[in-house]
Amino acid sequence: MTERGPGQPSDESAVYVFAVCEAPDPAAFAGLPGVAAGEPLRRLRCGALTAVVQTVRAADFTDEVWQARVADRSELERYARAHHDVVSAVAASCPTVPLPLATLYHGEARARQSLLDESERFRAALERTAGHAEWGVKVYAAEPPEPAPDPDPVPLRPDRAAPGARPAPGAGLAYLERKRGVQARREQRHEEALRVAETVDAGFQDLASAGRRLRLHASVPEENGRVQVLNATYLVAEHLKADIEALTRTLRDATGARIEISGPWVPYSFVGEV
Incomplete structure (x- = not known):
């Protein structure tokens, strides 16, 4: 599901998706920095489901940049912890399907359509894990x-x-x-x-x-x-x-x-x- 290319203009943005759920409480993740300091976390409606997302610089997630980040253990841990903190906060308010680290799309329309295409799988996962x-x-x-x-x-x-x-x-x-x-x-x-x-x-x-x-x-x-x-x-x-x-x-x-x-x-x- 991740869309990442060899390079994007430095001013181009992308949508980072942390999790998909039914009705997350925005107060649950308010104040968390996510993976892009200064950019607020927000909800993105995808049919009957909602994704928790954040706008990020596409240039920060190119293949080259991400591979360098993966090779730096402390940097990778920082991103993994930021991702997990958001997922945990959302899951505390409602059943949640966490998405893998560094799941992102080129624009909200692409993100919404891709998530809608997977809605049946998300619903099955939510039913399987709710209350667990x-x-x-x-x-x-x-x-x-x-x-x-x-x-x-x-x-x-x-x-x-x-x-x-x-x-x-x-x-x-x-x-x-x-x-x-x-x-x-x-x-x-x-x-x-x-x-x-x-x-x-x-x-x-x-x-x-x-x-x-x-x-x-x-x-x-x-x-x-x-x-x-x-x-x-x-x-x-x-x-x-x-x-x-x-x-x-x-x-x-x-x-x-x-x-x-x-x-x-x-x-x-x-x-x-x-």
């Missing part, structure tokens, strides 16, 4: 330390053995058995981690209206030897907030895993490709 919030769930299992090196390994190449030295009877078999044991324990821990992930996911799926599994994050030193086994997000009715917290405590006790929850959020992950 998104909760993120991350599960970490303890990653045991690597076993200590074998104190008496069998040489892999006999020609490198000490002169006159001979492996003790059965040493080769014992060495292989130890290696098989290490591998078996590693596989067992992996299977246990998968079971923990399935148990936690099943618990939240029972409570949620919908759920999505996301790509696992690689383990990092800051996690103190823990590895992520589940990264998921769930669409949960707003009145079940206490149940989410109670379920998290129950699953922590039952699995022994570290379970982190975040939310409630505007349901970005459950509005579909809009």
